[in-house]
Amino acid sequence: MTPGSESNHVLKKKALFNFSLFFIFFIFYLVSACIQTPTFKDVASIPALGLPLGVLLSLLVFPVSWVIMIIWFWRAK
């Protein structure tokens, strides 16, 4: 493997990892937001852990972000 192709490989691996983590976050974030709209209010009202599902998912955006961040720092070492 030449130095150029090696750096390409490293860049692709890094891009795949970073964009994958971002994609996971973004989908979770988008779904949580959409559930909180009138179109999906029936789903959002389902009780889960003492809270409506929509509220629970919305509040989970915070810890999910922190977990993704920890994974990213841990794997990026």
Add this chain to the structure above:
Amino acid sequence: MLNYLRHLILLLVVLIAPLQVLAATGQEEATLNIPIVIGFILFFVLVSIVITWWTSRSMKSTSDFYVAGKGVPWVQVGIAMTGSYLSAASFLGCAGDIGVYGLDSIWLSIGFFGGYMAVLLLIAGPLRNIGSFTVAGALNSRYNDDRIKLCVMLCTVIISTFYLVPQMLGAGLLFELLLHWNFVWVTIGLGLLMCIYIIFGGMKATLYNQVVQALFLWGTMAVLITLAFFKVGHGNFLQVFDMAKEVVPPLLAGQNMEVVEAIRNLPPDQAIQVARQMMPDAQSAMTIGVKTSSTLAMISTVVALVFGTAGLPHILIMFFTVPSARAAKKSVALCIVALGLFYLAAIILGFLLFPGIYPKLVTWISQGTLGVGLAKNMAVLEMSFRVGGTWLMAIGAAGAVAAILSTSAGLMITVASSVSHDLYKVYINRNASEKQELRIAKITTLAMSAIAVCLAVFLKGENIAWLVMLAFGIAASAVFPAMCATLWWKHTTKQAVMASVLTGLIVSVIFIVLLFAKGAGYTIIGLPVGGGPGLFGVIASAIVLIIVSVLTKDTGDDPEKFMAIAHQPDTD
């Protein structure tokens, strides 16, 4: 140095004099403890002046002015970034909005919070490795074409102005509502204060002031939420949510004058029950749809917030102030944790407003449009008074000032850097010395401050809260796709970057024109223009970027080298 000090003292006198006059005129009418509020505000003014004096001693070059010499520790930049992002809307508006509309408004807090993940995962590290003074400079370092600088400079000025004017207007309105101070004098005073610490202390003074303001704001929120949680919420979060199911949203209860009169003098718990008995079929504060419009509008808003944060020039230039890419990432991580805790507290505080000050919220809203504004902006301060007395209320008001100052200063130095470095140095005087460039930056700061004050005064009667959302929409559409592709995709071409930036700008301008001409309810392909240009702007900009990249060849002077620099291994 002595000259600087003389100027600072003179400006301090100019700034404080109107405040004292205003205090004297507002004392009779205000319900707030005016001397304490003024004491806290003067404390901030003095702290800012001392920090500015201290940092001005080390400001010798353009690098010191623009990026604080690139040697600021990551902890300080992380805290400053938090301060720069937390505007008065975050401190007062997020909880206040929940207090007015109920559950629908929790996404105001979550939406703002989510933006930093894109910054952390996709932008911070590589952008710091490229290193520059401005966002335009970073993009241009790959393609070496002045037209790119011009396009991005234009975006920077538009985005920052859209963001800055609501801050100034919010400050003026806040003090007018709170203390009956003169709107124009307040905005002029704030504009002057920011000019002082940007002109004399540059980025370092801005950063350190943002650190102080962020710590104060964060501390205020921590004390407030702790007291409210135990005094009003009795230490049980789920119980507060259960109670919210019974609450008639103040926006609805406030429109029923019989309810308003019946609950005016009742304690909050009882008022909630009476309102529900009188309006048994009304929606509750946990009902979805009291405020939120269409799902598509929500998606557009979310897209604008996530990708817009990663394209906001006043956030991105902060990465140039830390010594390494690893430090940049750590600063964003700190910011994400601090923002998360802050916005989570804002959401909880919003729901605690019901058992805390429900009759007051309903009474405010019964006053019409002005009352809704009062409820949104004053609810947190009223809650501060309820749980901590006049001292906490005064601290809360000072916290709002801190939020406005830290955000506005970041925006103003961004515009100053961009105009002097990307416009003056490139198009007007290529041979400009560092001294000339610095002078232009300082003149731009003064001009920007004057423009922001004038626009705030001119637009005072307008509901311009959506300007901030538009700023996010433009940043998401015009800056993010070009920035992300430049940093990650070797085949991105110079022409594609320009086309992408211009497409994002054009889509945003179309939305702005339609907003003014047809109103927020007007729809384009099912998307209400009130949802902002985020969704269409990002998609259009990304598609144009990919197509033009495929059709053209100019990928920059040496894309391999650029990528190697941008993605070099992290070192501390």
